[in-house]
Amino acid sequence: MFKLSVVTPERVVFEQSARSIIAPGSEGYLGILTDHAPLITALIPGKLSVTDDASQTQDFALSGGFLEVANNVVTILADAIERASEIDIERARRSEARARERLSHRSDPAIDVARAEGSLARALNRIRLAE
């Protein structure tokens, strides 16, 4: 059992105890159990699964951020996070379309390709989790 807290720039999303989590690390998904070694890693858009002390698993759509483990306290600094059941799928679809539209003109110097790709990855992640 360890303490998990998820914070975004705007608020503390939740603080609870958890048995295990699986997070989308920049080098691939990683699982964290109790007494994990101290770790700092970057997170990419993907699915965050949290298993609480009653062995209930919940999925979240995470839009990137950082994860820190120290002394059985796991802190996730998320850019944005939603419960899979609370995703606004229409909005995600719209931003997917917008990102694809921008990427189809990728030779245009006015287009920030890295940003459009990032936004596409986030939109696809939300859609995948909502379905």
Place this chain on the structure above:
Amino acid sequence: MPTLRDIKRRIRSIENTQQITRAMEMVAAARLRKAQSRVEAARPYGLKMQQMLESLAVAAAGLHHPLFEERKVKTTLLVVFSSDRGLAGSYNSNMIRNSVRYLRQAPPGSVRLGIIGKKANEYFKRRSYPIDFAITDLGGKVDLTRTRRLALDITEKFYRGDVDEVKLLYTRFVSMVSYRSTLERFLPIEKPAGADDKAVTDYIFEPDAEKIFTSLVPRYCVTKILQAMLESFASEHGSRMIAMGNATRNAKEMIDNLTLLRNKMRQASITKELIDIVTGAEALK
């Protein structure tokens, strides 16, 4: 000497003003509650981010990032956080006074202004100070997307070498009744002190400290700006609430005094009429 009617008219006019200030006080109080909870909700993220930055700096002392680079300061960008609306007590005048003081002591021509809020923009535009950018349509609301954009624009100016230093002048929200003007250096970022032996944890970094550092730093910048903005807006609503509360109280005092005066005058005129009648009656005897 005002007549009885003049006084009645003034009382009515002050009552109207009082109604408006009372309504504004209530609106500001509601906004303040919201703004305050947002400031407080945003603090843990900023704090954690600072800690991570320090852990990283300790773990990998040789880290370099262009946003930490100290250059010889030729141009400073001073970002002033004011409000779009007035009637917020001394909130805007304090901000403007402090920025003018800063501009005076700096070498002439070395400071460019970045302005948030109509009030500071009006002031500095009229006096033709060098304004780098001005954002005047936020309306006291903090928007994360726009804040990200703003932080990006500012860091971009620093990267390009348009400015060698960025400072933030904002009002820190200390408590419901206490606000403090704060001047803070934003860029280049202060090297985190870290190296505090007791707190050093031996972290594993994935992929490696340097990569994490590079993606952490831009987010750190956004957080800084967001924090300054949230603090300022909460202070704005707080100042307005207090100013309007005072105005309402002053209006009440004026009404009380005028009512007293009105009653005295009415009494005086009644007495005078009575004397007239009595003397008239006496004369007829």
